[in-house]
Amino acid sequence: MDKKETPLTALHTGATVAETYRAAFEQFPDRVALVLPDGSHWTYAGLQQRVHRMARALQALGLRHQDGLAILTGNRPEALVVLIACAWLGLRQTALHPLGALDDQAFVLQDAGIAALVVDPRYAERGQALQERGQQEGTPLRHVLSLGPSGLDDDLSAASAAHSGAALPIASRPEDIYRITYTGGTTGRPKGVVHRHRTTLTMTLQQLAGWEWPEELRFLIATPISHAGGAMVLPTLLRGGTLVLLDGYQPERFLQAVQQHRITATFLVPTQIYGLLDHPGLDHWDRSSLRYVLYGASPMAPARLAEAIQRFGPLFGQLYGQAEAPMTISYLRKDAHDLARPERLQSCGRPLPGNQVRLLDPQGQEVATGEVGELCVRSPLVMEGYLNRPDATQEAFAGGWLHTGDMARRDEGGYLYLVDRAKDMVITGGFNVYSSEVEACLALHPAVAQSAVIGMPDAKWGEAVVALVVLKPGASATPQALMDFVHAHKGALHTPKLLRLEPQLPVTPLGKIDKKALRARFWDGQARQVG
Template sequence: MGDTGQLYGCTTVAALYRSAFKTFADREALVGQDIRLTYGELEARCHQIARLFLSIGLRRQDGIAMLAGNRVDAMAAIIAAQLLGLRYTALHPLGSAEDQAFVLRDAGIQALVIDTPRHGERGAALAGLGIVRHVLTLGPAPFGTDLVAAAATMDAGDSPLDVQAGDVFKIGYTGGTTGKSKGVVQSHRTAVTMTLQQLACWEWPDEARFLATTPISHAAGAAILPTFLQGGTVVFMDKYDPLAFLEAVARHRITCTFLVPSQIYGLLDFAGLADHDLSGLHRIWYGAAPIAPARLAEAIGRIGRIFGQIYGQAEAPMTVTYLRADEHDPARPHLMGSCGRPIPGNDVRLLDTQLREVPPGEIGELCVRGPLVMSGYLNRPEETAKTLAGDWLHTGDMARRDAAGYLYLVDRAKDMIISGGFNVYSSEVENCLAAHPAVAMSAVIGVPHAKWGEAVTALVVLKPDASVTEQALIDFVTAHKGVVCAPKSVSFETALPLTSLGKLDKKSLRARYWGGQDRQVS
């Protein structure tokens, strides 16, 4: 007898949030901007915002985008969108106006929510483009509708819950080879799988008090729902710095958090680290970029064996593999270079170009199967087919596996740079540089950087008789692609090395900077 969709269907993110609200109504859920909300109070605020969305004509599977920082009202708006089954898209907080406008058009966004205290000027510019029908602001602004004030007039009772398991939960944008971002389509299947895997494998403390130090539009946002399902508390940081982090851990009795490697490096380099008591902090999850094994060993020695490494990507978020706290073992130093072992529920293999699994010790592309994998790229059938060829998600990461099953990332097949936890796609920066009238050719690579992991570096060949300064090119990319994508340095070359096929030989370029290292990520 075959399965039927309704009988064996997946639950939804909306249903998981509602479960947490009803189960832990009187517990403290969310803290930020001098606001403290219980689960019951947060639920009421979410239902008010949901009714506001309905009042302006938004319906299930309409697109909503947000440009916001770590604010309580922003989180309530995100949850409200999920309760209604809207397709949620986060705009990169450091992205350029050009890229953000592209995302609004590509995703068919109908409503845009702007955190005006942080992004008012950009929000006004985006609103003026006329791409979206509705612009909502988190507080009073000279444009749009004040979401906070308008929602306060709405009924706080349970709003309609009309979300289907097969609905699109989120469209998250990541770089593409054409220079334009790709929308990664995630259904509720992906989000629910990730959440259940987090709960099962991430070694949560008995009392979950999670400090969100990175944008909720990125990695920190993925830890909120599993925290809520345990009746825990999420505390928002407006902006990360080591002292503010240490003070927040003590003041809010934080037991767990997520940091990118550059934040861990900042903690280690902070002169006052030893003066603060971190004994109540039971888990620091880290990821979003490779970590330097030597610095990881230093962190374990100075902070303790409380670290858990996560590995995933936008196409299979957060929970592909995990390296447990007890595996951060000074007696097994080789594990400091590992991203752990596959999380149960994921079929993870290292494959060659013929989709054959490579033996232990040999390098292959890390490929994934299972319910965690995305549905595809929005409006990109050819790229979807390529990335999901042979019914595998091809991550583009090259890795080797040891006899015990631990995985070690050694290089990236895709020319992606990870700087400070943010993904920078070299092709996007190269395409931007190509638009400058003085530039004939460029190659963009990541080079080792003690704090950021990798620094974006451009090697540029100018057109005959053309001239331009390093700073002018950096400013050009900043204006068109945002500060994250801007090169930290520019090297002017007379020519760039090419392969026999006429492609840029980035391997030889990287060798200038990565010589003597046993892996090509940092």
């Protein structure tokens, strides 16, 4: 038979994200898929019908296969419908964070070739500003659409309600670009991370196989569905679970939602967990339904993690990934969160099946067990590359590996330990100081809620270790006492040369401590400015 008629590439092609959503919809049509803010709910079949209506509304606007669509919304049900409809039609989806700067958002729309922008009504003013900016700069943006009544001309929610919810053929193809995710940007403009359908499908299969889902699954999404929170949607639906969206995280609202909806699983970033631990009303709410708390996106101080296990129980599982290989590079199981083995609390777990992980030195050679090297990955999980950035892509893929930029070591049991981002390492007097080690030490002090350690210019040492510290509510400690504490536990090399007490630390839109903003205080005008 002619090879062209039955190409091997087609023989081994996987499904699309939309086909995977459809499998969930058809498997559990009568179950509750989503609880709405007013207490009502959508079934799986009802969610599917809304996706079909939304997809037809987008088609009616003239959007076609592989056009770019961006969203600027909070955690609202209609936004979830838009994201699934994008997968159905084979549109390229890109998220804008509500806290992002206008210039950065305008750059993303231009760089990703976005044809339509969908906004929450509360962001209508920003949407209009982006539309005007696009008209001035000649960008591809043709539509700015609102999810509800607003000052904008087009109400996408109303338009979709007028369309049929009958079954609609899936237009996406496995080789399509599924989404373009923009990194926060450490220096210069953010980079667009290109993912095809295989990335999300690989991530989903690894989530289902490697994570420890409770049998009765009611998942509270407390982080943006446009970012990390969205990665929890598909695996929850494939397990027949129910989603509850929290639009805007606050400890009190989170605890109320857990109690009200008998939440069994959730995902939080470390700063959110710190907020719960320091919340005076934590023990006033019923948390007995919780069976599983995933956490990740940034390192968590082991002392605070131990405190969380003591307060919540052995519910925690740590995920590790990055924008270029999302969510499932490695995983630390619940039973590895063992207070009798406190060193394990510093680990991000073992690689999940399907991933090759190596720790490489600058020459591309694997380092010995216990030695520090850059964590590098090969996997179907890895991105396609950076959009319009061939040099950056080549650098990231040097030697045939994804170079994560994370420095790590591996122990005899195969557990990985992130010691720092490569750019966060402080080189002082020719010695390497990993900021995470100093932060973990400070977290052992009973007065410390959280800290950030950076390097600042120093004429003698090249860089000096600086610590910015937030104290727990009602606690007190002097900078000198905290510096002495580090000296006693870690020695002179790791002891900050400067320690400042701060009312709070700046965070990125995704809830990570913003070390770029902190460095700007000390590196302004200096030659070595890193992100």
